[in-house]
Amino acid sequence: MAGEAGKARTVLLATEKAFAADAVSKIEAVTSAAGYKLVRLENYKSKDDLLKAVADADAMIIRSDKVDQAVLDKAAKLKIVVRAGAGYDNIDLKATEGKGVVSMNTPGQNANAVAELVFGMMITSARNNYDGTSGFELVNRSIAFYGFGAVARAVHKLAQGFGMKSFAYDPYIPAEKIAEMGATPVATVAGLFEHQYVSLHVPLTAETKASINKELLMKMPKGGTLINTARCEVVHEADMVEVFKARQDFCYLCDVAPDDKAAKEAMTAAVGDKFGKRLIFTAKKMGAQTLEANDNCGVAAANQIVAFFEKGETRFALKA
Amino acid sequence: MAGEAGKARTVLLATEKAFAADAVSKIEAVTSAAGYKLVRLENYKSKDDLLKAVADADAMIIRSDKVDQAVLDKAAKLKIVVRAGAGYDNIDLKATEGKGVVSMNTPGQNANAVAELVFGMMITSARNNYDGTSGFELVNRSIAFYGFGAVARAVHKLAQGFGMKSFAYDPYIPAEKIAEMGATPVATVAGLFEHQYVSLHVPLTAETKASINKELLMKMPKGGTLINTARCEVVHEADMVEVFKARQDFCYLCDVAPDDKAAKEAMTAAVGDKFGKRLIFTAKKMGAQTLEANDNCGVAAANQIVAFFEKGETRFALKA
Structure with missing residues (x-):
């Protein structure tokens, strides 16, 4: 729960399309500093992989990865899921709210x-x-x-x-x-x-x-x-x-x-x-489409998870 | 002559392709402050116009306008000609040197x-x-x-x-x-x-x-x-x-x-x-091709003329 500071936590980085190695290092630096364990599920091929990995997670960082009822059913310990990016159509907010899981995005990183x-x-x-x-x-x-x-x-x-x-x-x-x-x-x-x-x-x-x-x-x-x-x-x-x-x-x-x-x-x-x-x-909306903006979003997601657990911060929490 | 400070001077602005009005105002501000008279010969159609206008000029500011022996023959009082720009193929440097007229360009304005x-x-x-x-x-x-x-x-x-x-x-x-x-x-x-x-x-x-x-x-x-x-x-x-x-x-x-x-x-x-x-x-060399760079060159030319007469400065003098 938010505000229960100082506990060991497991953060699942579930990215069907992985972050660049450099971004992962930066994300891990944030979670390590908080005493959390970062578990990486990158470039996974089937939803089953995700359903298995989510079982031990207190928190999740995702990109375009889908978080729906099936995922939540397997996520017994999950308290927070953060979409590293602005759009959050891939999170079923009704399902997360129903389970008492906080959902966030990372606005302003682009x-x-x-x-x-x-x-x-x-x-x-x-x-x-x-x-x-x-x-x-x-x-x-x-x-x-x-x-x-x-x-x-x-x-x-x-x-x-x-x-x-x-x-x-x-x-x-x-x-x-x-x-x-x-x-x-x-x-x-x-x-x-x-x-x-x-x-x-x-x-x-x-x-x-x-x-x-x-x-x-x-x-x-x-x-x-x-x-x-x-x-x-x-x-x-x-x-x-x-x-x-x-x-x-x-x-x-x-x-x-x-x-x-x-x-x-x-x-x-x-x-x-x-x-x-x-x-x-432009040929497609691309203002936010850079390597750096993506990296920034990953690091922001990690920081928001730590702030949520350690200080109860919910500034970027999304509503269904 | 260079170094003869404080004298009244006539500066001829001879531009077949005129500067923007704003640039001319800035040039005139420089010459006025020095007590010089700026005579404008802009958008002239024939060389005769230039040959007439040059008779009273102590100094000339030009753009792509040609300064050759014919112009110099009519320019009894001319001491200095400044090309407002970098390239100076349009000045016959042997002819100016022969007549003891200093020629300059205005590098670095672009x-x-x-x-x-x-x-x-x-x-x-x-x-x-x-x-x-x-x-x-x-x-x-x-x-x-x-x-x-x-x-x-x-x-x-x-x-x-x-x-x-x-x-x-x-x-x-x-x-x-x-x-x-x-x-x-x-x-x-x-x-x-x-x-x-x-x-x-x-x-x-x-x-x-x-x-x-x-x-x-x-x-x-x-x-x-x-x-x-x-x-x-x-x-x-x-x-x-x-x-x-x-x-x-x-x-x-x-x-x-x-x-x-x-x-x-x-x-x-x-x-x-x-x-x-x-x-x-780029489709043609265009680094220096802006309104502002052109304006800067005109003002620099005016400043170089004043510095030449008032302080004997010849830093940008060209050699044949």
């Missing part, structure tokens, strides 16, 4: 991975996809963040390295706190669109859905560029097509094309041969 | 432009040209500089923002000086190739020509990546093709393909469908 992707797309666009023509530099330009959570702050940190000026609006973070982190607070969403770059870092909600519309985008200064590593649906896609047609200078850099195929095609058609310059879509 | 291009190519390669597959991050990785002049130091500065570790070898810069600038000095060229990224910042000389060979490139650790924003010819091109075939992990990011068409085709064929990932060639 911040730098996304931030580097943002700069790759920004430079690729600013330098005309390396076509040999004259472009511009990022130094001294302005970037405004809609939402100033972990990912936005990682982008902001890189932006400082490039000598850019940062601005941010976040309804849940006080202006003073934003200023402390080195960005200029902006009072309204509309205020963000006075800057050349606007980077979206908001969840998809009823309020944000299709909220980035023509009115906002037409306000942007020369070279106005929207960066979207959040969710496509935050953008009003029909408006976006109109903006592309109305403004030859406008750019949209997006980690993954809209699911809506018609919207994707309309945007692509609107920019013509400027695709890869004015409009960049 | 450093940040090149540095940003380097990071664009690095991220594009590390993230598989945005094809949606998992890549890696630059954070904590090592970059080693062959030559540690202005451009290399600008790349180093951005590398620090990305949390990378820098190493450098430069036969003309003492190790202590390199360490002071935040990079770890490396004793030999070969020592550079122990690091994942090696970035070339050397001129093309008898010694450097084709010096980056198979022996060096095969030493590179996993993911070894050569970055070349210097000159293609520094690389041994036949060796490079062999290295591409021998190492599936090796990458080459180069600001412009080799002039040698066969070499370009052999490299491109060796990487197959990994072009844009393992191998990036």
Whole structure:
């Protein structure tokens, strides 16, 4: 149970697709330091292997591995399962709750991975996809963040390295706190669109859905560029097509094309041969897809397990 | 004459292709502060316009504009001509020398432009040209500089923002000086190739020509990546093709393909469908091609003219 500190524990690392050796070493360093035993079930081929291995586990670290009723039935001692990653569709949360097992994911471990992707797309666009023509530099330009959570702050940190000026609006973070982190607070969403770059870092909600519309985008200064590593649906896609047609200078850099195929095609058609310059879509959502982000998630999972047992921390606990 | 400070001077800004308005304002701010008059001859259509305008000029700022004997014959008062940029083929240096006119270029103004291009190519390669597959991050990785002049130091500065570790070898810069600038000095060229990224910042000389060979490139650790924003010819091109075939992990990011068409085709064929990932060639040499680099050159030209007249500075004077 959480809060029962100082006991010996067995942590099962059950990864059908194993972590890199280096990541496993880092995970083991965390569990060893806590006096826990790490049992590795890596690259296993059948569910039976998992069902056997889970019998002695007090805790489990998984990746895309399925934790369902069958697994839980064999996991007599299990108290916590942590998905090393953001998505957790592979955990049957009703089943874990039913058995009193705490489930967690490891959010925020992909911040730098996304931030580097943002700069790759920004430079690729600013330098005309390396076509040999004259472009511009990022130094001294302005970037405004809609939402100033972990990912936005990682982008902001890189932006400082490039000598850019940062601005941010976040309804849940006080202006003073934003200023402390080195960005200029902006009072309204509309205020963000006075800057050349606007980077979206908001969840998809009823309020944000299709909220980035023509009115906002037409306000942007020369070279106005929207960066979207959040969710496509935050953008009003029909408006976006109109903006592309109305403004030859406008750019949209997006980690993954809209699911809506018609919207994707309309945007692509609107920019013509400027695709890869004015409009960049990644081929699949890939902001979080790096070796390092995966490693970070593994280590975070180990740390969350130790904090759960030793201090009763349940900050990242998931609800069914 | 150089060193005759405090006199009124006329500076002719002769630009067949005008600077951006913002750059002209900055140039004029420099000349005004020195008490000089800036005369603008922009977007002129015939050489006659230039021949007329040059009569009263004590100094000239040019871009790709030709300064030949005909221009000099009309330039009775001219003491100095500065090419706002690096290349200076458009100045007849024998003619200027013959008339006692000092000629200069403005080297080093493109450093940040090149540095940003380097990071664009690095991220594009590390993230598989945005094809949606998992890549890696630059954070904590090592970059080693062959030559540690202005451009290399600008790349180093951005590398620090990305949390990378820098190493450098430069036969003309003492190790202590390199360490002071935040990079770890490396004793030999070969020592550079122990690091994942090696970035070339050397001129093309008898010694450097084709010096980056198979022996060096095969030493590179996993993911070894050569970055070349210097000159293609520094690389041994036949060796490079062999290295591409021998190492599936090796990458080459180069600001412009080799002039040698066969070499370009052999490299491109060796990487197959990994072009844009393992191998990036810009379509034309474009490291210095940004709005900002051009502006910087104009301002540097104005500053060099003022320093020449007021302090006798001739640091960037060119020889025939």
